[in-house]
Amino acid sequence: MTHSSTAKAAQTVAALLLSLASSAAIAQTGAMPHPVPAPVTTPAAAQPLSPPIVIAHRGASGLRPEHTIASYTLAIEQGADFIEPDLVLTKDDVFVARHENDITGTTDVAKHPEFAARRTTKVIDGESHTGWFTEDFTLTELKTLRAVERLPKLRPGNVKYDGQFEVPTLAEVIALAKQHSVGGRVVGIYPETKHPSYFARIGHPMEARLVAELKAAGWDKPSDPVFIQSFEVDNLKRIHAMTGLRLIQLMDASGGPADHAVPSYAAMVTPEGLKAVAKYAYGIGPGLAMIENGDAPPTTLVADAHAAGLRLHPWTFRAENIFLPPSLQTGTDPAVHGRIEDAMRRYLALGIDGFFTDFPGIGVKVRNALKEK
Template identity: 85%
Template sequence: MSALLLVSGGAMAQTVPVKPLSSPIVIAHRGASGLRPEHTIASYTLAIEQGADFIEPDLVLTKDDVFVARHENDITGTTDVAKHPEFAARRTTKVIDGETHTGWFTEDFTLAELKTLRAIERLPKVRPDNAKYDGQFEVPTLAEVIALAKKHSVGGRVVGIYPETKHPTYFASIGHPMEARLVAQLNAAGWSKPSDPVFIQSFEVNNLKQLHGMTGLRLIQLMDAAGAPADKAAPSYAAMATPDGLKAVAAYAYGIGPNKDMIQRGDAAPSTLVADAHAAGLRLHPWTFRAENLFLPPSLRVGTDPVARGKLAEEITRFLNLGIDGFFTDFAYIGVDARNAQRAKAKGQ
């Protein structure tokens, strides 16, 4: 591919050639979250052991402005906070990105208080084996995730991190802006350049544009199959995924992270998103590839039990053959095997 790529960096974009799309990256979605409770050191460690190239922490802030890894700032369904009587009075109702949530929220806890909680499985009915680990693992900090990645970056192997800023506009509105804190922490870890093993992702737009002026790290614009960015910086994700919309995204981002349905929904014919994004100089890292029948297209399900595992490797291979540049999966070992098999097949042709 000969197109030039706009790489976020400082106040001005840098142009570098897009590298050949021969080695798609495997991104461990919240760690090995198909096998361990998500966003725990145990989950991230298992994903690394399974060969993931990147581990993905979703980032929210504590009351004392420490980044921790949780899917949401609402920790009701991912920790045992409800079993802690000392925190019962902190249960509250908030409006976040236009939606009402009732529960417990990270911004109302100090890090020391969060460390007294333990993680629980978010999808216990889908992943009952994960629920067996409830109560065993702490809520990790970004610092601990960085340390884990660096610990395993040995012998020529590099393990990267792929953090997502969660609800950045909301956090800024309550006096906890994320951008400068995140850049400072990543700089302190020695990561600031496009070549460093870090991607920063967000569903919001202005958050990424602000980061574009602050760091040279690669930025990924997340997109869902419906709806629009919470910061209302674009009319819809669908508009952002058009050729003109993708050109606009390329002015501040390295790539996009679309819902996989935007590329191919179930067993339907694929869209033109891969070709359109590549034409704009963007990489594509779709989400999320899961092994349970519930999340697979009908042709790849095994049996009728919605939580039984189907043919995930075949689904991943479908998308690799469409030309994606990486993918998020809850089952890193299946993703690594599928990627390696597809790469070996391509070399043998």
């Protein structure tokens, strides 16, 4: 879950720390069913959900390499309500879970001499990237790679798992969630379409394929345990016309959607902007700073969004000092864990309806403690 501006921030963090089955069938046939539209409706004024949901950001990615079955499984074991796969497409149009289509830093592809010639430079959402990309690999080829920790200096404990896990497909993530939805418990999925306009330009549109795969899994209603999220706007509007599943408009404190459907994210959080979002989305996924920037007083976004009938699922709570405001840090080492629990409590007290975290076990503990009061 990272907008282009957040991707730049992630690169800065990395530099700082260094210096210190259904999808396969569709791919075979190429046939894309067009589901009957079932638009989502939102309440005139949304009240905060009780209890708020805990969304495992890329799984339990603070404890296992992100977007692996091991990471998702641990998140489920820790009590997460939803697991979040970021979705990109392969050359043969199968959805796989990767933070980006650039897999240079999240797999061991650089160690595979048979793929050396596929290293290339591409411009994605206006930014130049050099590396290896999922759209240049078939699923069979991707399955020969193994996941590695994206932030090894920040999360050295995850490095010991490098090379152990495959790149999972969306079908495998769905199967995992269903496998653990037993005994009255329901584990949901919270997929994000990554760079949908880019993939459409290169001949790999996402929307109908995603809706079809989720419908094949039995999910197409607002009551089903699925949220679909995107930083882009037109992508979500097209999906809105195809399914009744709940949609979440992602946004960041700076910049705007890559499809340029609106001038900026700032324009989307005005009262009129939020009303426009509520016409196609169930809620918004703002960056944490849009609600409370560090130790500054909170904004009015929670109240404004609820007034427009929207839920809020902000992203992303991480335990490391570098991701926490100064008042909640422990010492000066950017990798040391600070007071993430207090950060979560701050936002829950403001009335958010759920939240993303790399440490879902902590999130569930904090949420449940408040629920019991």
